[in-house]
Amino acid sequence: MAEYSIAQFLEKTKQDDREHDYFEVEKPQMLEINLNNQSVWTKAxxxxxxTGAIKFEREGMLSGGLTKFLKKALTGEGSKLMKAAGKGRLYVADMGKKVQVLQLNNETICVNGNDILAHDQSLKNDITMLKSIAGVLSGGLFQVKLSGSGLVAITTHGDPLTLMVTPDSPVFTDPNATVAWSGHLVPELKSNMSFKSIIGRGSGEEFQMRFAGTGWVLIQPYEEVYMQTSS
Incomplete structure (x- = not known):
């Protein structure tokens, strides 16, 4: 029964010390962030x-000015970010979801606010709102736009799929299965539901996000209900 020994278990599950990248996917559902006297934003x-000397600071409601304050007061986004600063190794995860790391090179992407696990402090972030009753009912109203150069880690339920958007082939997605998309795409929310079915959570068949133009959309094989939190 040597394969069930503690020594074998430790060898199988221990941290991999061969690489120490800034953002390192240590396990499919866990991100290791190697801080060297720097700061990073993580999901609260x-x-x-x-390990090491790392301090944590909750993002203040007034950070980013009055405009962001008003958005955060409305969306509850202000309670979702935590700044980690110092020197050491930080391990973050979110409910067993898979971690995907993206390198932005003077680029912009939009991510569902609930699916951001961590991002480089150098990236500019701004909350965007899809102004439609459909977004309110589906829970997919608020997203975060990230722009600049740096790393961002997002999470997905299961393995994600990227759909390419072309001018002659728009893409329609369920808001609760939509994780991220090209920053220059502006999705439109549309509804096929009747007034009689307005009560209750709309399904992907009743609500869709329409992406038109040129770009990409990342979806996951799961319809996640996003709960807004109060500050």
Whole structure:
């Protein structure tokens, strides 16, 4: 029964010390962030462990000025970010979802606010709102636009799929399965539901996000209900 020994278990599950990238996918559902006297934004509540000297600071409601304050007061986004600063290894995860790391090179992407696990402090972030009753009912109203150069880690339920958007082939997605998309795409929310079915959560068959133009959309094989939090 040597294969069930503690020594074998430790060898199988221990941290991989061969690489120490800034953002390192240590396990499919866990991100290791190697801080060297720098800061990073992480999703509040995502820290599962750390080593070294790292301090955590909740994002203030007034950070980013009055405009962001009003958006955060409305959306609850202000309670979702935590700044980690110092030197050491930080491990973050989110409910067993898979971690995907993207390198932005003077680029812009939009991500569902609930699906951001961590991002480089150098990236500019701004909350965007899809102004439609459909977005309110589906829970897919608020997204975060990230722009600049740096790393961002997002999470997905299962393995994601990227759909390419072309001028002659728009893409329609369920808001609750939509994770991220090209920053220059402006999705439109449309509804096929009747007034009689307005009560209750709309399904992907009743609400869709329409992406037109040239770009890409990232979806996951799961319809996630996003709960807004109060500050």
């Amino acid at each position: 509540g995502s820290m599962v462990a750390y």
